[in-house]
Amino acid sequence: MTKLGGTAIVVGAGMGGLSAVAALARQFASVIVLDRDTLPDGAAPRTAVGQGAHTHQLLKAGELSLERLLPGITGEFIAAGAREMLVGRDVKVFDFGGWMEDCDAGFTVTSLSRPAYESILRRRVAALPGVSIRHETSVKRFVVEGGTCVGAELDDGTTIGADFCVDATGMTGPLMRQLAEDGHAAFETEDVKINVAYASAKFRQKPEHRGQSTGFFFLPGPPGKQFGFLLPIEDDQWILSVGARGGDSPPKTIEQLRDYAKAFDKRVHDCIDGAEATSEIRTFRKATATRRKAWEAKTWPQGLIPIGDALSSVNPTYGQGMTVAACEADALAGMLDKRAETDAGLDGLVAEYLPAAGDIAARAWSLSINSDYVYPETEGERPANFVMSRAMANTLRKLAAEDLEFRMFRLRLVHMMENANALRDGPLAVRFFTALQGSITS
Numbered sequence: 001m002t003k004l005g006g007t008a009i010v011v012g013a014g015m016g017g018l019s020a021v022a023a024l025a026r027q028f029a030s031v032i033v034l035d036r037d038t039l040p041d042g043a044a045p046r047t048a049v050g051q052g053a054h055t056h057q058l059l060k061a062g063e064l065s066l067e068r069l070l071p072g073i074t075g076e077f078i079a080a081g082a083r084e085m086l087v088g089r090d091v092k093v094f095d096f097g098g099w100m101e102d103c104d105a106g107f108t109v110t111s112l113s114r115p116a117y118e119s120i121l122r123r124r125v126a127a128l129p130g131v132s133i134r135h136e137t138s139v140k141r142f143v144v145e146g147g148t149c150v151g152a153e154l155d156d157g158t159t160i161g162a163d164f165c166v167d168a169t170g171m172t173g174p175l176m177r178q179l180a181e182d183g184h185a186a187f188e189t190e191d192v193k194i195n196v197a198y199a200s201a202k203f204r205q206k207p208e209h210r211g212q213s214t215g216f217f218f219l220p221g222p223p224g225k226q227f228g229f230l231l232p233i234e235d236d237q238w239i240l241s242v243g244a245r246g247g248d249s250p251p252k253t254i255e256q257l258r259d260y261a262k263a264f265d266k267r268v269h270d271c272i273d274g275a276e277a278t279s280e281i282r283t284f285r286k287a288t289a290t291r292r293k294a295w296e297a298k299t300w301p302q303g304l305i306p307i308g309d310a311l312s313s314v315n316p317t318y319g320q321g322m323t324v325a326a327c328e329a330d331a332l333a334g335m336l337d338k339r340a341e342t343d344a345g346l347d348g349l350v351a352e353y354l355p356a357a358g359d360i361a362a363r364a365w366s367l368s369i370n371s372d373y374v375y376p377e378t379e380g381e382r383p384a385n386f387v388m389s390r391a392m393a394n395t396l397r398k399l400a401a402e403d404l405e406f407r408m409f410r411l412r413l414v415h416m417m418e419n420a421n422a423l424r425d426g427p428l429a430v431r432f433f434t435a436l437q438g439s440i441t442s
């Protein structure tokens with residue numbers, strides 16, 4: 001089959017960029033990946049991806065997308081030491097005031113450190129035909145001529161030409177800002193001040209915990225400002241992340257981190273009490289959730305798309321970022337493959353991709369921002385539909401506590417396997433709206 005294009009450039013070799021490469025490599029003769037960072041050989045932390053030291057849950061929808069893009073990759077996660085966790089049973093969730101009752105949600109997820117996920121993905125895409133990854137190569141801007149992106153200009157002034165480019169430069173979106181400054185794009189940027197700070201460290205599991213697949217998510221709801229996650233990862237380790245909202249600072253030492261976790265649950269504390277720390281404590285502050293609405297842009301060049309955090313980056317507490325990027329890449333792969341089958345070429349691809357990616361990002365955005373706005377520490381005016389969306393979320397939470405079908409739906413929603421719209425028109429709609437009406441009138 002002939003390829004759709006000659007050369008594609010992907011700027012950024014994080015989870016978003018690498019997922020995009022998997023989609024592009026099938027339909028471009030060559031895919032050049034450029035990253036300013038030093039990329040390690042294995043699963044080591046990276047300077048430019050500071051968030052990599054913190055828990056990174058890959059949601060089920062993300063796993064399924066990566067598996068479609070790179071068949072067999074879930075098996076590679078497991079071979080690298082990932083724990084397989086049955087959702088509903090192995091992942092214990094303290095949710096707004098109480099632990100969710102155990103159930104079998106019917107699907108598993110894996111648990112690895114972020115550097116381990118990324119290194120497996122990097123190894124897989126580096127082995128695809130036509131793919132070359134150049135690290136320590138910083139891109140200054142995309143080159144746009146006559147309304148079409150024709151390549152990328154590096155910091156050293158050299159230019160690389162391409163038929164198609166992808167911006168996967170992460171949450172600060174340096175190249176989208178530059179694109180707007182250069183007059184090649186006009187789009188709205190929406191920031192919500194979420195004021196979240198994380199502190200994390202890894203611990204060697206004590207012998208009695210090795211081989212376990214249990215993890216804990218502690219999300220107390222307001223007025224609680226502190227949250228935390230404990231997950232089993234590769235090499236018989238735990239990764240513990242705790243966080244705070246508002247001006248509160250998370251712990252700064254390993255001992256403070258252990259103490260902080262005591263407040264969550266005795267089981268969490270038992271896991272790390274006396275366990276040897278295998279990393280230093282690392283912190284990360286994320287002030288805003290940000291989306292750059294390229295899908296509504298007044299001006300946008302042909303031949304260029306953003307993916308992952310460059311397009312939209314939400315509060316990490318809900319574990320959606322890698323999944324959104326993988327789902328966007330999966331959608332892109334579907335579009336490219338269909339175009340190749342029908343000889344449709346690349347014309348109109350950007351107009352097809354942007355709204356689809358915007359929809360994927362919007363699903364994560366509305367789930368996370370509506371939860372963020374419940375906390376007084378989240379600054380800014382609440383949207384007009386906030387009261388109704390909270391009533392709906394509370395009704396779903398209450399039904400999920402009482403009814404297994406709703407609990408399973410909620411877990412699928414959190415894992416981005418369901419769209420919230422399914423509550424309006426799916427088989428649970430009548431019971432859901434009856435309960436919602438009851439809660440509003442009572």
Ligand SMILES: Cc1cc2nc3c(=O)[nH]c(=O)nc-3n(C[C@H](O)[C@H](O)[C@H](O)COP(=O)(O)OP(=O)(O)OC[C@H]3O[C@@H](n4cnc5c(N)ncnc54)[C@H](O)[C@@H]3O)c2cc1C
Nearest residue numbers: 012014015016036048051056057139170308309316321322
């Ligand atoms: C504390 C924290 C915890 C998180 N937990 C989770 C979680 O549990 N689950 C989850 O799914 N997500 C989580 N996330 C979100 C997740 O990290 C991001 O969504 C994900 O990393 C996005 O990938 P990306 O490829 O878009 O960006 P990144 O991974 O940030 O990659 C961007 C890449 O672009 C490169 N780059 C930037 N500028 C240039 C340039 N000018 N030239 C060349 N290269 C450049 C960088 O070096 C980097 O390699 C968390 C985030 C934070 C902050």
